[in-house]
């Protein structure tokens with residue numbers, strides 16, 4: 118029974134995407150509120166930056182997103198899934214972004230974007246309205262707020278400055294690879310390869326401080342020292358490239 | 359380089375008569391691993407991979423296809439097919455491990471050689487024993503390994519699991535499934551109870567008037583509150599457990615007439631799943647590294663307390679606080695691999711760290727987990743920190759926990775077999 122329900126659920130998402138597409142030809146994309154969208158974007162900002170100085174994080178930076186072919190942000194290592202969709206011609210227009218944000222894995226089943234989706238249509242319209250500002254004329258917004266978002270945990274400059282030893286990280290990583298695959302694939306367990314080291318360090322300290330909720334990760338991070346976290350960050354950053 | 363049996367034996371014959379150290383013609387230290395399961399395949403792969411050819415690694419394992427016990431309960435519940443649980447050793451071989459498909463039948467600790475059933479011996483500098491479990495003879499009166507086709511244990515992977523599934527599917531409507539549960543310590547503490555959940559899931563769909571009886575010598579069991587809550591919710595009225603207060607510790611079976619005698623009361627079973635008391639795989643006894651039923655080890659390196667040239671991993675070892683699980687065996691293998699490389703090539707050795715998490719599935723999308731971290735002390739591997747799923751968790755969290763277990767299975771099997 119459940120299998121069928123899930124199946125219909127996913128099919129409904131696709132159907133919705135097609136309806137949107139059909140409508141888009143006559144009706145302009147629904148208007149969202151960019152100011153509200155900026156708040157919604159906080160859910161995304163752990164992994165994505167946008168605006169002046171935005172750089173790739175766990176996910177690619179999102180300047181110039183509208184009209185970009187999927188899987189093509191410069192210098193970002195994509196999942197096989199997004200790279201493939203890009204080769205198949207997926208272009209990020211409003212409707213595809215809307216469908217992707219509603220349920221990422223329904224549109225690209227093997228995306229590494231580990232996000233359950235924005236189920237509320239207004240949230241999606243608003244966040245897309247916000248992101249649009251950084252796409253149509255991105256050069257006009259150098260003074261826009263850089264996405265200096267509040268960090269999950271406040272780490273001292275010394276902790277962030279520790280340069281990890283990738284060789285030590287490689288040994289420590291054998292504990293991670295029981296669940297997280299070294300090839301970066303993501304089935305039920307997120308990929309941890311190729312992350313910018315600072316994001317990795319912040320995430321691990323957030324687990325250690327029990328700010329992030331997952332009990333296995335809180336336990337694993339709980340006994341790692343600052344140096345060990347830095348070593349793992351250094352190792353996994355290299356592994357993704 | 360894969361060594362087939364014929365060429366392997368030929369090599370053995372050609373060098374017979376030389377003293378063992380002479381066999382190190384290439385000057386490379388030799389590691390021999392007995393048992394290609396969760397512990398053995400991991401240690402072989404990691405030593406070969408991390409020593410980058412500086413150590414000669416041979417894995418001795420009789421079967422060409424290893425079927426995991428982990429997730430075999432999901433096969434009984436209809437959530438996996440048997441093929442999805444099978445692995446071959448091709449990637450280990452291409453990663454530089456000499457894979458020899460044979461049984462180890464004797465260990466000469468003075469000569470430092472392993473004798474193979476197919477003839478020939480293999481010399482080692484370090485030997486790793488990871489043979490998993492065997493059953494204690496006479497543990498359940500009336501049952502012996504000879505009766506395993508009538509009353510399967512399904513506690514080693516592959517054909518036994520398939521047999522149990524076939525028997526469950528052939529049960530008459532309203533029939534009785536009896537499990538004789540094992541006493542501590544045994545492999546996978548939640549395993550019998552996850553199995554009960556998965557059998558109930560199958561029967562609820564195909565045979566809803568069937569009964570499940572657990573005959574259990576233990577007062578308490580792993581994740582008990584979680585399982586009992588789930589059984590009440592999903593399989594109300596199907597499952598009955600006879601603990602020691604109901605004679606669950608005084609059980610005898612008769613495989614010929616398919617009866618179970620629980621402290622004088624005779625139960626007629628349609629399927630009888632006997633999971634007897636366990637001990638280290640027999641080869642540990644042959645090597646003389648057991649103390650009682652298990653092989654004690656030093657947690658810093660996983661070296662046997664009886665012989666420093668031998669390491670024992672996984673279910674077979676007595677190490678302290680870790681449960682006997684595939685996750686634990688994999689974790690211990692990495693510590694052993696590091697210690698072995700350190701001893702043989704002088705590579706850097708870091709302090710041992712261990713961890714374990716066991717997921718169990720109670721019904722579709724209803725997953726729970728228990729886990730802990732561990733460190734080595736001079737006496738044992740000691741628990742540091744742990745957690746367990748809570749009763750009353752919402753369906754979204756339980757579904758996420760199940761999805762995570764599917765990710766874990768893909769991750770650990772890639773880590774073990776490449």
Ligand SMILES: Cc1cc2nc3c(=O)[nH]c(=O)nc-3n(C[C@H](O)[C@H](O)[C@H](O)COP(=O)(O)OP(=O)(O)OC[C@H]3O[C@@H](n4cnc5c(N)ncnc54)[C@H](O)[C@@H]3O)c2cc1C
Pocket residue numbers: 392393394395396397398418419420421424426427428429430431460461462463488489490491512513514545546549550553639640641671672673674682683684685686687715716717
């Ligand atoms: C129903 C069930 C469910 C389980 N679920 C989980 C789970 O969800 N998570 C988890 O972590 N663990 C689980 N386990 C436990 C897990 O399967 C074991 O703990 C794990 O396999 C132990 O690894 P090992 O290397 O010690 O032994 P094994 O994996 O059993 O490997 C031993 C190998 O040694 C070989 N061998 C034995 N003797 C010799 C010899 N003389 N010569 C050569 N080779 C030999 C055998 O052929 C075998 O391949 C489960 C177990 C069962 C039964």
